[in-house]
Structure formats: C-alpha cells, structure tokens
Amino acid sequence: MDEHELLKTELRWGAVVAAAVALIVAVIIVSSVMLSLHPPSNVEIIDPTALNVSPEFNESNLGSRESPDGSIIVRIIATQFAFVPRCLAVAVGRPVTLRVTSPDVIHGFIIAGTNVNTMVVPGYVSEVHTVFSHAGDHLMPCHEYCGLGHSEMVSTVHVVPATDWQPDAEGRMSCASSK
Numbered sequence: 552m553d554e555h556e557l558l559k560t561e562l563r564w565g566a567v568v569a570a571a572v573a574l575i576v577a578v579i580i581v582s583s584v585m586l587s588l589h590p591p592s593n594v595e596i597i598d599p600t601a602l603n604v605s606p607e608f609n610e611s612n613l614g615s616r617e618s619p620d621g622s623i624i625v626r627i628i629a630t631q632f633a634f635v636p637r638c639l640a641v642a643v644g645r646p647v648t649l650r651v652t653s654p655d656v657i658h659g660f661i662i663a664g665t666n667v668n669t670m671v672v673p674g675y676v677s678e679v680h681t682v683f684s685h686a687g688d689h690l691m692p693c694h695e696y697c698g699l700g701h702s703e704m705v706s707t708v709h710v711v712p713a714t715d716w717q718p719d720a721e722g723r724m725s726c727a728s729s730k
C-alpha cells in the first residue's frame with residue numbers, strides 16, 4: 552500500500568470510531584431522557600458548619616415526624632461515627648422520606664432489602680423515598696469509609712405495624728416510644 556492508500560484507510564477507521572462514539576452518546580442521552588434517569592438524590596445545599604442552629608437539622612428536630620398527609624419524614628445527621636438518632640421509627644406501608652446531611656466528612660447509608668442506598672456529602676441534603684412493606688428491624692450501616700470508627704457507624708430502622716404507629720401530638724415518634 553502506498554502512503555495515500557494508508558491515509559485513506561486510517562481516515563475510514565477514524566470515521567467508524569467517531570460513528571461508534573456518536574452512537575454510544577446518543578443511546579445514553581435518549582435512554583436517560585426516555586427513562587427520566589437522574590442522580591438518586593436532590594441537589595439541596597445547607598451550611599454544614601451550622602446544622603445545630605438550622606431550623607431543620609437542629610437536635611430537637613431530628614428523628615421521625617408524621618406529615619399531615621400521613622407520610623413520614625425522618626431527619627438524620629450522619630457524623631463521625633454515628634447516625635443521630637441511632638434508631639429510626641417508621642410504620643409499615645407509609646411513604647417514608649429520609650433526609651440526611653453531614654457536618655464533617657462524606658458518609659453513606661444503605662438499608663438492605665430496600666431501595667435506600669445513597670451517599671451523604673457535607674453541604675448537601677440527601678433525600679431518599681421508600682415504603683417499608685414488613686414490620687421488623689433493619690440495620691442501616693454507613694457504607695462510605697469515613698475514618699477509624701466507620702465500622703461502628705450503624706443505625707437501626709424500626710418498622711412498626713400500622714396499629715403500633717402512635718405518634719405524639721406533634722406527630723413525632725421515636726423507637727423508645729414504640730413497642
């Protein structure tokens with residue numbers, strides 16, 4: 552093959568590669584638009600140095616609270632090396648929204664057997680929606696290495712039967728107040 556032929560062959564292969572890349576990008580764009588794929592969390596920022604005085608994540612507002620529509624919002628702080636609170640009370644069959652943030656480093660959490668699995672990044676609020684179909688306790692460990700005490704960082708999700716879900720007048724319920 553002379554020089555000219557070689558150049559033509561290379562350009563032909565270049566066109567094939569460019570077409571393959573264009574096809575892959577098109578498949579990603581079309582499938583993400585058609586299936587409404589997006590990152591698993593919302594993008595909501597918060598000052599990680601002032602969580603204790605924030606209206607939502609101050610200590611007295613953490614834990615489970617029933618909304619007027621019957622859904623349950625659980626607010627949690629993931630910190631080295633614990634989730635606060637250490638036990639979350641929720642009810643079977645209710646829509647549950649977990650809102651979690653961190654004042655220090657990146658953490659994560661997963662509840663086995665559910666769709667709950669996300670990272671917790673300082674400065675952001677991670678929000679996950681789920682429904683628990685059975686009563687019982689689930690472990691919710693931190694799954695993002697966050698320091699020497701990482702292996703101790705675990706919370707319990709206490710799923711109570713609908714009849715045992717009896718929040719107080721403010722709609723709040725803790726593991727201690729459930730059976």
Ligand SMILES: [Cu+2]
Pocket residue numbers: 629630631632657658659693694695696697701704
């Ligand atoms: Cu952690």
